[in-house]
Amino acid sequence: MLHGKGHAQDCCCRRIRGFGRRMTAARHAVLDALSARGEHLTAEEVFKAARRLYPNLGLATVYRTLELLTRIGLVSKFDTGDDRARYEFADPAGTKGHHHHLVCTSCRKIVDYKDFIKEETELLRRTEEGLAKKYGFRINSHIIQFYGLCKDCAG
Amino acid sequence: MLHGKGHAQDCCCRRIRGFGRRMTAARHAVLDALSARGEHLTAEEVFKAARRLYPNLGLATVYRTLELLTRIGLVSKFDTGDDRARYEFADPAGTKGHHHHLVCTSCRKIVDYKDFIKEETELLRRTEEGLAKKYGFRINSHIIQFYGLCKDCAG
């Protein structure tokens, strides 16, 4: 049985256990991969990275773990227009700070930006409130993405 | 050969021709379906609606047409977290006005909202400018979506 190294891992363990689920080597490997490899990873990328830490790992387990982490709220899953899902730590755990995405529709490069986040967050909060009231939703996440061509692709 | 009925269709024809592509009965049917059936349709939904107008239509053609329309900029394609793409007229053609989406993660209901749009648009414009400058992107679209539970699903 492996032991998580970082604070994030410990925190995640507790969260997983608190959810009545077990802590396993496979899940450790996925968590390690997610925190080592950074943002917006595909399941395949997580799989490759995690398998280096735990060679016996299966792809289905990666999907299952990512789904679990997403359900718990530790990971956020999103889409950037190609046809595979992306995963990254949700704010609190990842501690890389809240950010949004800027996506090149040609080369698929993804830029995480934090500039403008403060204003955006402020507006989003107000909008959320208004929408919740008007449409009776209990809102718990949002997505903002900009699409365009990066410098290299714009030519 | 069918003839489009609405202004949007005429406009689209011109755009398609202007792109060096041909105007066909299948494409008319897809355009009609898109404008009759409203927002955020899946390819399957477009297919079913369009096939009522042109029974010989094939699903692959619907995908090809939607891809063409998206590439031309007449249609916007997006994703709301389930695993099928959604399509709707982009602003100018659809003339239903710019809107964003509020998505129920349980029943998958999608609400188009236009409230708050003005402030959002204003902020997005400024953010876009800033991002374009800082990261050298030529930005040409964005997505804002809120996720949560609708009144019925929140219980």
Place this chain on the structure above:
DNA sequence: GTATAATTGAGAACAGTTCTCAATAATATG
């Protein structure tokens, strides 16, 4: 330690989307 139930890896199955290809139909040309 043992019992119990969650978790696993492997591969099959699945769903949405794209591809292939011969047949058809829209446009340009004469």
Place this chain on the structure above:
DNA sequence: CATATTATTGAGAACTGTTCTCAATTATAC
């Protein structure tokens, strides 16, 4: 208007990302 050219089509096969199945394994409670 007839014809040649070339895009487009429908049907189904193929593909890709993701989920499911199931017997074997392993974390946890006692």
